[in-house]
Amino acid sequence: MNVESEHFSVTGGDFARAGAISIRVKKALSNLGLPRCVIRKVAVVVFEAEANIISYATEGEINYIISDDHIEIHIDDRGQGIPDLSMALREGYSTADEVVRGMGFGAGMGLPNMRRYSDEFQIESKVDQGTSIRSIIYLHGGENE
């Protein structure tokens, strides 16, 4: 396995596989001997990314690249996009339907969690096109968590 960067595809609606990528990334980073606090932050960001693509998008990709001092995670999806980013980043705000909520997703904490566990966080979205997120987590001395 190439452990310095990996690429994953996610299919919208595929709830059965939610968490599969984040568990795999967590194992890969553990095998590299990265600090546990770093791994925990990456695990949350990647899990929420998976959950968001599955819950809201048609399809998407998750990539991560490890460099000397940080991990950069890119999340790009194609789908409905987010009309109001400031609302979407508020804890508790959710547009999830009953099916998604019934499975325990749609708490309105996915994007807030991703931002909270990232050391740098950027998000762009276009309605009816999709959403792009870039999350950076420092390998040493990150301030969050």
Next chain:
Amino acid sequence: MKLVSVVKELGLKTHCGANLSDEVTGGYVGDLLSDVMAGATEDQIWITRQVHPNIIAVAALKELAAIVTVAEPEAETVVKAEAEGVALFSTDSSAFEVSGRLFKLLEP
């Protein structure tokens, strides 16, 4: 307190008996996965009524001590628990009752 003792004291039904000698540091109750991702910390027991397989990923990622479901877990959930080495139990008690009993055990 070790997980094995908690299981015995609470009379939990075992679906996947992993990590039984690990120390349990506390508990977390919730049915919203992102809430658990945000709030639970490692070595806690997670009490939930969610029984679908996605709870296993949450417990594995957060390195929780165990999951206790207050309904029978789905068969696929048990399969995933075994694959990921996540301790999984269930109880006939309500979430309120099992939380209260766990709290008494850990913080008497």
